[in-house]
Amino acid sequence: MDSEDFRKWSRRAADWGADYRDTLRERPVRARTQPGDIAALIAPSAPEKPEPMEQIFADFERDIMPGMTHWQHPRFFAYFPANAAPVSVVAEYLVSAMAAQCMLWQTSPAATELETKVIDWLRQALALPEAFSGVIQDSASSATLSAVLTMRERALKWSGNRNGLAGQPRLRVYSSDQVHTSIDRAIWVSGIGEENLVRIPTGGRWRSMAPSALDAAIEADRAAGFLPVGVIGCVGGTSVGGTDDISAIGAIARKHGLYLHVDAAWAGSAMICPEFRHFWSGVEQADSIVFNPHKWLGAQFDCSVHFVRDPDSLVRTLAIKPEYLKTHGKDGIVNYSEWTVPLGRRFRALKLWFLLRAHGLEGLRAMIRNHVRWSGNLASRLAGVPGFEIVTEPMLSLFTFRHQARDESRTDEHNLALISAINDDGRIYLTQTKVDGRVAIRFQAGQFETTEADVEVAFDVITSIASSLNDHAT
Numbered sequence: 001m002d003s004e005d006f007r008k009w010s011r012r013a014a015d016w017g018a019d020y021r022d023t024l025r026e027r028p029v030r031a032r033t034q035p036g037d038i039a040a041l042i043a044p045s046a047p048e049k050p051e052p053m054e055q056i057f058a059d060f061e062r063d064i065m066p067g068m069t070h071w072q073h074p075r076f077f078a079y080f081p082a083n084a085a086p087v088s089v090v091a092e093y094l095v096s097a098m099a100a101q102c103m104l105w106q107t108s109p110a111a112t113e114l115e116t117k118v119i120d121w122l123r124q125a126l127a128l129p130e131a132f133s134g135v136i137q138d139s140a141s142s143a144t145l146s147a148v149l150t151m152r153e154r155a156l157k158w159s160g161n162r163n164g165l166a167g168q169p170r171l172r173v174y175s176s177d178q179v180h181t182s183i184d185r186a187i188w189v190s191g192i193g194e195e196n197l198v199r200i201p202t203g204g205r206w207r208s209m210a211p212s213a214l215d216a217a218i219e220a221d222r223a224a225g226f227l228p229v230g231v232i233g234c235v236g237g238t239s240v241g242g243t244d245d246i247s248a249i250g251a252i253a254r255k256h257g258l259y260l261h262v263d264a265a266w267a268g269s270a271m272i273c274p275e276f277r278h279f280w281s282g283v284e285q286a287d288s289i290v291f292n293p294h295k296w297l298g299a300q301f302d303c304s305v306h307f308v309r310d311p312d313s314l315v316r317t318l319a320i321k322p323e324y325l326k327t328h329g330k331d332g333i334v335n336y337s338e339w340t341v342p343l344g345r346r347f348r349a350l351k352l353w354f355l356l357r358a359h360g361l362e363g364l365r366a367m368i369r370n371h372v373r374w375s376g377n378l379a380s381r382l383a384g385v386p387g388f389e390i391v392t393e394p395m396l397s398l399f400t401f402r403h404q405a406r407d408e409s410r411t412d413e414h415n416l417a418l419i420s421a422i423n424d425d426g427r428i429y430l431t432q433t434k435v436d437g438r439v440a441i442r443f444q445a446g447q448f449e450t451t452e453a454d455v456e457v458a459f460d461v462i463t464s465i466a467s468s469l470n471d472h473a474t
């Protein structure tokens, strides 16, 4: 592709992107294809001869687009959001054009220095103490893995990477039963093993682990010869927003000399609003915190921020310095690849810089406050409709509900059927969870361009489909 064609097709892609965003509300949120439908349209092997761009682009629109679920749809209320504010997409275009590999300071000094700055902007925006620095990762899963490896190495006096875990005492990590599966995987991959992830039962409105139970579990493990290494606190769990009392569990972690990692992958963005910070009060005691600006803040997916109190522990755990990666003669520089498991790193700071400047913290706070308010209003309205039950009250913009089946013994099946019918309808997209063993439907508002009217559409869709399902039930 020569420069003229590159210009032409880049413009075409820009127009396509704007048209796409303009027409999202007309599209079904979730793809309507069946498994294998799209694969059947793709050539079995790569072509030997070049194909014309016109053809490739036309096939993209014809064959690929029908198989896409639209995460930027303003009525995407499923899972948690994976956002891409248009301004951050523009920054990503620039990053793609350069495709810099930002593993070391010298492999793009601006990328490293901007990363340090925007991390500090975010630290201030979240009102975290100056003691925290951080690094941008691809995902919260990677940040949590780095944190678990660090707690492992710290407890083993930095010998685990060298000697492996054989012959060591059994390591123990503590979390609530509400944590994300990324915690399980970090425990597997770090060699600690699932059996050594001690899940403390949760209770109360925010489904928090009882600090006394955490304390007792650590004491009992110590007495049994295990080696407790760390605690993982949850703020805004994926299922229903489960949130630990970070102050209380932080005090226990400190008492036992354990590392504290806080997973606020979704809820962390809301902490730019002072009125929501009570959800993680005590977070300044953490050794590390992860939150994903790509979820609720609007940064183009992917972008996860891993704050650390003591970068030396992280670097001591992860840095490998062969000669070819050394930067001689420069003191005080940061090589962010020493802070992460992957060596190669994309330039993710640029989209944060564009986003934070173009919207300002006030703009982003207004968006998050709106989402929380609209979601709360929807929960209140649903609660007033006969047959609907709010299962878990809103935690920020996430709540769960269920609809009563005609035949009460079939409520789980009825709610699964309701989810399918809603998602087949296409105007909104919701997902389910289980609360105390029973099916509940999750609702969260968090897409960057969602409006109050979109949330009102959700009310109409949910109530009308639920009543027609019951009318048709035999």
Ligand SMILES: *Cc1c(COP(=O)(O)O)cnc(C)c1O
Pocket: 080, 138, 139, 140, 141, 142, 180, 182, 235, 236, 237, 238, 263, 264, 265, 266, 292, 304
């Ligand atoms: C989304 C989420 C994760 C996983 O995030 P990835 O960036 O996809 O790895 C972990 N924890 C919580 C609470 C989440 O909401």
